Amino acid sequence: AQSVTQLDSQVPVFEEAPVELRCNYSSSVSVYLFWYVQYPNQGLQLLLKYLSGSTLVKGINGFEAEFNKSQTSFHLRKPSVHISDTAEYFCAVTHNNNDMRFGAGTRLTVKP
């Protein structure tokens, strides 16, 4: 079975600074990888996904992630964050859509 590890539970950054949220996965088969964002008291929204093809994936709100098969990583990045990016971010992995596994989440706090 696959699993996901998000290495940082909390990431505080200042506005307009770059940010990287780390995600590592383990799986014995090919996987699909996702990043979701959760704003307070809301459900999860898809930021971006990797299915196949180019390893650099661009998502909404200026976020991007890079799939690195050798390092089994799928880190999320944004070159310049805004206050409105403050939220919880979840990395997820599935290989057949029946069993999507989520990481424990990373709370991104953007300070003015």
Place this chain on the structure above:
Amino acid sequence: NAGVMQNPRHLVRRRGQEARLRCSPMKGHSHVYWYRQLPEEGLKFMVYLQKENIIDESGMPKERFSAEFPKEGPSILRIQQVVRGDSAAYFCASSPRLTGSTGELFFGEGSRLTVL
């Protein structure tokens, strides 16, 4: 609104009562998933259902919890004899048929259960 609809958004129950949480998937989606989110924790998979079938319930507690997705109507997550430890946010997600699916799940806004 064509999104995943969950109700109630907030539910308060006393210990020993029953909680019923409902989820209507997106139009055209036949797969429903339930996840539980405890404070400061990630999402934990509970159960995966298709119409009239439970496909995977490996994440469901063995007692007091049940789920269904009838031919007509919403999916229901039922918790009997609730205890304080059941207090959590319960999220429903749906996806289209596996064939041609991109693997993406579409989430509702969650039902927040508080057990007094």
